Each structure stands twice: as C-alpha cells, then as structure tokens.
Amino acid sequence: MRNPQLNEKGDLQHLLNVEGLPREHLVRILDTAASFVGVTERDVKKVPLLRGKSVFNLFFEPSTRTRTTFEIAAKRLSADVINLNISTSSQSKGETLLDTIDNLAAMHADMFVVRHAASGAAHLIARHVAPHHHVINAGDGRHAHPTQGLLDAYTIRHYKSDFSRLSVAIVGDILHSRVARSLIHALNILGTPDVRVIAPQTLLPTGVAQLGVRVFHNMNEGLRDVDVVVMLRLQNERMKGPLLPSAQEFFKCYGLTAEKLALAKPDAIVMHPGPMNRGVEIDSSVADGGQAVILPQVTFGIAVRMAVMSILGGGS
Amino acid sequence: MKIHVKGGRLVDPKNRVDAARDLFIAEGRIAGVGASPGGFKADRTIDATGLMVMPGLVDLSARLREPGLEYKATLDSELYAAVAGGVTSLACPPDTDPPLDEPGLVEMLTRRASSLHLAQIYPVGALTAKLEGERLAEMAMLRHAGCVAFSQADAPIKDTMVLWRALQYAATLGYSVWLRPQDPFVSREGVAHDGDVATRLGLPGIPAFAETIALATILELVRATGTTVHICRLSTATAVDMVRQAKAEGLPVTSDVGAHHVHLSEMDLGYYDSHCHLVPPLRSLRDRDALQAGVGDGTIDAICSDHTPVDEDAKLMPFSESGPGATGLELLLPLTLKWAQEKKVSIVDALARVTSEPARILKIEAGHLGVGAPADVCVFDPEIYVKVTPRSLRSQGKNTPFLGYELPGQVRYTLVAGDVTYQVETRNE
Numbered sequence: 110m111r112n113p114q115l116n117e118k119g120d121l122q123h124l125l126n127v128e129g130l131p132r133e134h135l136v137r138i139l140d141t142a143a144s145f146v147g148v149t150e151r152d153v154k155k156v157p158l159l160r161g162k163s164v165f166n167l168f169f170e171p172s173t174r175t176r177t178t179f180e181i182a183a184k185r186l187s188a189d190v191i192n193l194n195i196s197t198s199s200q201s202k203g204e205t206l207l208d209t210i211d212n213l214a215a216m217h218a219d220m221f222v223v224r225h226a227a228s229g230a231a232h233l234i235a236r237h238v239a240p241h242h243h244v245i246n247a248g249d250g251r252h253a254h255p256t257q258g259l260l261d262a263y264t265i266r267h268y269k270s271d272f273s274r275l276s277v278a279i280v281g282d283i284l285h286s287r288v289a290r291s292l293i294h295a296l297n298i299l300g301t302p303d304v305r306v307i308a309p310q311t312l313l314p315t316g317v318a319q320l321g322v323r324v325f326h327n328m329n330e331g332l333r334d335v336d337v338v339v340m341l342r343l344q345n346e347r348m349k350g351p352l353l354p355s356a357q358e359f360f361k362c363y364g365l366t367a368e369k370l371a372l373a374k375p376d377a378i379v380m381h382p383g384p385m386n387r388g389v390e391i392d393s394s395v396a397d398g399g400q401a402v403i404l405p406q407v408t409f410g411i412a413v414r415m416a417v418m419s420i421l422g423g424g425s
Numbered sequence: 426m427k428i429h430v431k432g433g434r435l436v437d438p439k440n441r442v443d444a445a446r447d448l449f450i451a452e453g454r455i456a457g458v459g460a461s462p463g464g465f466k467a468d469r470t471i472d473a474t475g476l477m478v479m480p481g482l483v484d485l486s487a488r489l490r491e492p493g494l495e496y497k498a499t500l501d502s503e504l505y506a507a508v509a510g511g512v513t514s515l516a517c518p519p520d521t522d523p524p525l526d527e528p529g530l531v532e533m534l535t536r537r538a539s540s541l542h543l544a545q546i547y548p549v550g551a552l553t554a555k556l557e558g559e560r561l562a563e564m565a566m567l568r569h570a571g572c573v574a575f576s577q578a579d580a581p582i583k584d585t586m587v588l589w590r591a592l593q594y595a596a597t598l599g600y601s602v603w604l605r606p607q608d609p610f611v612s613r614e615g616v617a618h619d620g621d622v623a624t625r626l627g628l629p630g631i632p633a634f635a636e637t638i639a640l641a642t643i644l645e646l647v648r649a650t651g652t653t654v655h656i657c658r659l660s661t662a663t664a665v666d667m668v669r670q671a672k673a674e675g676l677p678v679t680s681d682v683g684a685h686h687v688h689l690s691e692m693d694l695g696y697y698d699s700h701c702h703l704v705p706p707l708r709s710l711r712d713r714d715a716l717q718a719g720v721g722d723g724t725i726d727a728i729c730s731d732h733t734p735v736d737e738d739a740k741l742m743p744f745s746e747s748g749p750g751a752t753g754l755e756l757l758l759p760l761t762l763k764w765a766q767e768k769k770v771s772i773v774d775a776l777a778r779v780t781s782e783p784a785r786i787l788k789i790e791a792g793h794l795g796v797g798a799p800a801d802v803c804v805f806d807p808e809i810y811v812k813v814t815p816r817s818l819r820s821q822g823k824n825t826p827f828l829g830y831e832l833p834g835q836v837r838y839t840l841v842a843g844d845v846t847y848q849v850e851t852r853n854e
Contacts, residue, residue, distance in 0.1 A: 113696050128625065205738060205741070205742070206742065206743070207741055225743065227742075227743030227744070227745050227746050228626055228627035228628050228697070228743065228744065228745060229626065229627075229628075229696070229697030229743045229744045229745070230743040232696050232697050233697065233741070233742070233743050237741075249627070249743075250627050250628075250743075250745070251627035251628075251629075252626055252627030252628075253627065287627060290625075290627060314623075314624040314630075315619045315620060315621075315623070315624055315630060315632070316620060316621045316624050317624060319621045319624065319625075320624065320625065
C-alpha cells in the first residue's frame with residue numbers, strides 16, 4: 110500500500126501524519142522552517158511563495174491557536190486564506206464531509222487545512238480530492254497532529270541539536286493525545302534513543318510501547334535525567350469519571366512542579382502544546398520559569414507551518 | 426417439474442458423499458441420488474459436467490434491511506443476491522426498523538419473501554421488546570408467526586437479570602436463543618479491536634475481553650437454565666477456547682463466525698479502510714488463526730455471511746463515523762472455498778460449515794441432498810476465479826473489504842425447492 114501522503118514520484122503531496130514520513134522529508138521541513146524563522150522576525154514579514162493560492166482552513170472542531178497560526182503562516186506566504194468553522198455551518202445542516210470538500214474544491218481551493226474529531230478524517234479527504242489539491246491534517250481525533258509534532262521536534266532541535274543523545278519524557282493524557290502520537294513518531298524517525306511516556310494506565314492506549322516508547326507510571330522515575338519534558342493538556346471532561354478521580358489528585362501524581370523538574374537534567378527544557386491548565390498538569394512556577402520554552406514553541410509553529418505549506422504548494 | 430442434474434461431482438456433507446453422482450429431482454424434493462428412480466422422466470436436464478453439486482448454502486445471518494431500511498437494500502435485491510451466491514436458506518436477524526418484535530411484521534416479511542420465490546427466509550425474532558433489553562418480547566406469538574429463534578442482534582441486554590429471565594422463559598418454551606457476546610460498557614464508543622492498530626490509528630478500541638466477559642456470563646446462565654444458546658460471531662481466541670470447553674462439558678451451545686473474520690485481521694484496516702469497519706471488530710492475527718482452528722475442529726459449527734448491506738454514503742465517512750458491516754451473501758461460498766484451500770480442509774468438511782451444520786442449528790430439513798430432502802441445490806464451478814467488483818455483486822450493498830480480490834467458485838445454477846431460481850448460462854440442455 111502506497112503511503113497516502115506521497116505522490117508517485119515520492120514527493121510530499123499531503124501532510125497527514127508523521128508516521129511513515131521518510132526522514133529526508135521530515136528534515137527538509139525542519140530545515141525550511143529554520144529559513145522562515147528569519148522571515149517572521151523581519152519588519153516586512155511576507156514572502157511571495159504562495160501568491161495567488163487559496164488556503165481553506167476547515168475546522169470541524171473548535172480551535173483558536175492552531176487555526177490562527179495556520180492563518181498567519183499562509184498569509185506570510187502571501188496566500189489567500191479562508192476560515193471556515195464547519196461545526197456551526199453545513200455539518201449541522203446534514204451535509205456530508207465529502208460534499209463539503211467537493212463544494213470548496215469547486216471554489217478552487219488549493220490547500221485544505223483540516224481539523225476533525227474523527228481519526229482518519231484527513232486521510233479520507235486526501236483520498237477523495239483531485240491530485241492538484243493538498244491536505245494538511247491539523248488534528249484528527251486521537252490520531253495525529255503532524256504540524257504540532259514537527260514544531261515540537263523543531264523546538265527540541267533548536268535547543269538541543271543532537272537527537273541521538275536525548276531522553277524525552279511525554280507526560281499526561283497519552284490515550285487521547287494526537288500530539289503525543291505525532292511527537293513520538295517524529296522523535297523515533299529522528300533517531301532519539303530514549304522516548305518515555307509517563308501516565309497512569311487509564312491514560313495510556315493499549316500496547317503503547319509498540320509505538321517505540323518506554324512506559325513509566327511514576328513521575329519521579331520517568332523524569333530522571335531527561336533532557337526534554339513535554340507536558341500534555343488534560344481535557345476538563347477527563348478529570349472525572351472512570352479515568353481519574355480529580356484534577357487535584359492528578360496534579361499531585363503527575364503535575365510538573367519545580368521539585369519534580371529538578372529530577373531531570375539541569376538544562377532540561379519544558380514544553381507544552383497549549384492551552385495549559387495551570388495547577389492541573391503544570392505548576393505556574395514551572396510554566397513561567399526559565400526552563401519553559403512554551404512561547405517559543407508557538408513562534409516556531411508558524412515557521413513550521415509555513416515550511417509545510419510552501420513545500421506542498423510551492424512545487425505546482 | 427422433474428430435473429436431472431447430470432454428470433456433476435456431488436458433495437453432500439451430511440451424508441458424507443463426495444463422488445460423481447447424478448441428482449434426480451421431482452416435486453421440489455430429491456427423488457434419487459446416483460440411480461434414477463423408477464419411471465423418472467426429466468423435463469429438464471442440467472449438465473453439471475466439471476461442476477460441483479452441493480446442497481444450497483444455509484446462512485445463519487443475512488440482513489435484508491426490510492422493513493425500514495430499504496435505502497440500504499430490499500428483499501428483492503438481497504434474496505436475488507442470495508441465490509446468486511448459492512444461498513437457499515437464510516436466517517435474518519431482528520434488527521430491522523422497527524425490529525422484529527411484532528408477529529404481524531414477521532408474517533408480512535415471510536409472506537413478502539415467499540412471494541419472490543427466491544431463497545427461503547427464517548426470521549429470528551427479537552428477544553426483548555424493541556430490542557431494548559428491558560421487557561421480554563412475545564416469544565410464543567412470534568414463534569407462531571414463523572420465528573425460528575430469538576436474538577438481540579447487536580443490541581445489548583445490559584441488565585443481567587433480564588438476560589437470565591429471557592433465557593429461562595425461552596427454555597420453558599423450548600426455544601433457542603442466539604446471542605452475540607459483547608459487554609456494552611467496556612466496548613462503549615469503540616470501533617476497532619483494542620490493539621496495536623487501533624493505538625496507531627487513534628481509533629477507540631473494543632477490548633477482546635468485551636467478548637469474553639459477556640460470554641462468561643452467557644455460559645453461566647446456560648449452566649443455570651439449560652437453555653439452548655447459539656453464540657454468534659465469535660471474534661477472539663479466548664472465546665473460541667471457552668466455547669470449546671463448554672461443549673466438552675456438555676452445555677447445549679453452538680457457535681458461528683462471520684466469513685470475513687475467518688480471513689481478515691486488524692492489519693487489513695490499512696489507512697482507515699471503512700470496508701473493514703465490522704461488528705464485531707476484526708481482531709489480531711492470533712485471533713484470526715484461532716477462529717480458523719475453531720472452524721476446523723468444529724468448535725465453531727458454522728460460517729455465516731453476516732451479510733450487512735450498507736449504502737455507499739455511509740462508508741464514505743471517517744472510519745469511526747462510517748456504517749459498520751459488509752455485504753456477504755455472494756461471498757460466503759467463495760470465502761469458504763478459499764479457507765478450505767488455504768488450510769487444506771476437505772471439501773466435505775468445509776462445505777458442512779455452510780450447509781448441514783447451520784441447518785442443524787436452524788432445525789430445518791434443508792442443508793443436505795438425501796432422498797426426500799428439499800431440492801435446494803447449488804451447482805458451481807470450483808475452478809473459476811471471480812473478481813469481486815461493484816458490478817459483479819447483485820446485492821444492493823457493494824461494501825466489502827474483498828473488492829478487487831479474485832475468489833474461487835462461480836455459481837452456475839441455484840435451485841430452491843426444485844425450481845431453478847438462478848443460472849448464469851444455458852449449456853447443452
């Protein structure tokens with residue numbers, strides 16, 4: 110079965126997930142992103158790479174941060190950007206996902222940036238559209254959020270350079286996290302020798318070790334001597350019911366405090382995909398502390414999304 | 426009409442026949458095997474030279490989508506698909522809309538089906554009213570209307586007290602209960618086997634123990650009540666072991682597996698192939714191998730098509746939102762033959778799983794070709810491989826993971842009660 114992200118020539122046609130992405134494509138995205146970081150710091154923050162192209166942001170699930178950074182990235186590449194919050198429009202009128210896509214394709218969209226609550230939605234769309242369209246997965250269910258995984262990898266590379274010596278711990282709700290899955294795949298492709306997940310069993314998917322991680326249930330063991338700590342957001346609705354007894358208990362066991370962070374290497378960095386729940390997964394003193402690189406992640410995210418869009422749309 | 430089926434290789438599992446034998450049919454029944462009965466003068470001769478002649482297939486689960494779901498399929502389309510697949514008797518589960526919990530509905534369904542003169546249908550009635558798992562359905566009245574057994578299809582009975590009472594009541598009247606074991610709580614929201622593939626694809630999982638927890642409850646209740654229970658659609662290795670032990674213990678249980686599960690596993694989901702969104706889910710390769718072994722040693726009595734036509738739009742959705750199920754009536758024979766070839770199972774033993782064994786579970790006289798049996802016959806060419814395409818399928822449901830596969834066996838003639846209901850070509854008649 111051909112990798113659905115690549116065309117016959119092996120070029121990147123869509124970005125659907127990090128898994129199965131050839132290493133050279135991944136490195137090219139990170140290198141291209143590095144060249145765009147300079148652009149975002151200039152007075153005139155635009156390059157004409159996607160002039161005349163239309164990028165449709167299709168968000169079937171609400172999002173502010175991801176949608177905004179995609180919008181900024183597209184605009185800095187001089188593309189026309191159309192934002193659609195579909196949860197409030199055609200889906201509620203009963204239109205199917207692919208009907209929506211067909212209609213937008215008829216409006217001459219070049220690129221679809223898609224977020225959807227169902228795993229595999231971006232794959233479905235990519236399989237459906239004509240070859241001149243490009244699909245970027247901006248998060249599908251629990252499955253993947255590849256630009257987030259790539260911007261996390263970019264951030265780690267920025268601060269730590271050599272993946273082959275790193276220990277990275279990902280902490281929290283792995284079960285429901287597309288961010289964790291994409292980052293795990295990116296770290297594995299880039300040759301990270303020690304990727305750890307730290308969570309109670311209730312927040313880990315079955316057979317998670319198969320993804321190429323070491324499993325820890327105890328923060329004090331899992332954080333020992335790591336170079337990077339990635340804290341995941343815990344959704345409010347997960348904090349009660351059968352997964353966890355309370356936010357307070359979760360913070361006690363798995364919240365990142367300065368005391369726990371001291372177990373990691375002294376120069377360890379702390380990342381978070383946002384939005385943060387202070388006092389649930391992360392203490393404010395850590396979130397605002399000197400080891401946190403949470404805001405640079407957001408800035409790098411724009412450069413990484415510019416890189417992905419320019420690589421996909423620049424060829425044609 | 427008297428018919429002489431001439432020159433074929435007769436495979437009749439119940440009577441342990443696999444030999445060159447002619448078949449003589451009169452008044453809808455088998456009048457002679459091998460030798461012509463005295464004074465037999467055929468009105469029609471079917472040349473079966475080079476072909477196999479077997480009892481029409483008996484399918485323990487085919488959704489015909491009537492009443493209520495005619496946009497997915499109709500009795501006309503699906504009963505024609507049945508005979509095109511050599512299936513002459515089929516049990517239809519009660520999960521129609523409304524469900525088969527009213528004698529009037531059952532009578533209407535059987536009357537409509539018999540007026541089509543295609544495959545014979547055997548409705549399975551709802552075990553509880555509206556399949557809601559709370560109040561018992563009127564089993565005696567449904568039985569009188571033609572129901573052969575009682576089932577919840579895929580709807581759960583959450584309250585074990587209700588299940589216990591339902592089994593007691595069915596046992597009182599001597600009825601069989603068909604149950605697909607799945608704990609409704611641990612499978613909640615799940616759409617795929619809870620294993621490596623679902624973890625990788627980010628699909629909510631249905632653990633294997635969803636099946637075995639429910640099966641353990643059912644087997645305990647069988648032990649307590651003595652009810653005859655048919656376990657539907659086994660999907661896990663552990664469940665196969667549990668049924669094997671239950672049978673060894675002498676419990677009155679039988680079981681079946683869907684034809685897809687004999688061949689496919691979670692690996693076939695690929696990149697979210699919604700054709701592989703099935704109920705129960707496709708499980709691990711180890712489970713698939715255990716199912717094959719279970720069919721081989723008779724722990725699993727029957728292979729059924731679990732025919733579930735789904736409209737195309739319902740499959741063009743993200744995996745978890747897509748309609749579950751696959752079309753199967755026309756693939757039951759090819760998939761059984763494929764399994765027999767791959768596992769080197771004798772043709773007699775293989776075809777028993779789709780003829781005499783399901784007929785025994787249904788308690789019908791069809792499913793074999795002894796003298797006096799109903800003349801339900803399938804004549805097929807075992808040498809021809811047919812490519813599965815939307816056009817090759819007569820069912821209104823074109824949804825199958827086997828699209829593009831070339832599968833063995835082409836049905837040439839299907840006879841139901843001595844009438845030719847399907848044929849692909851006329852040769853030398």
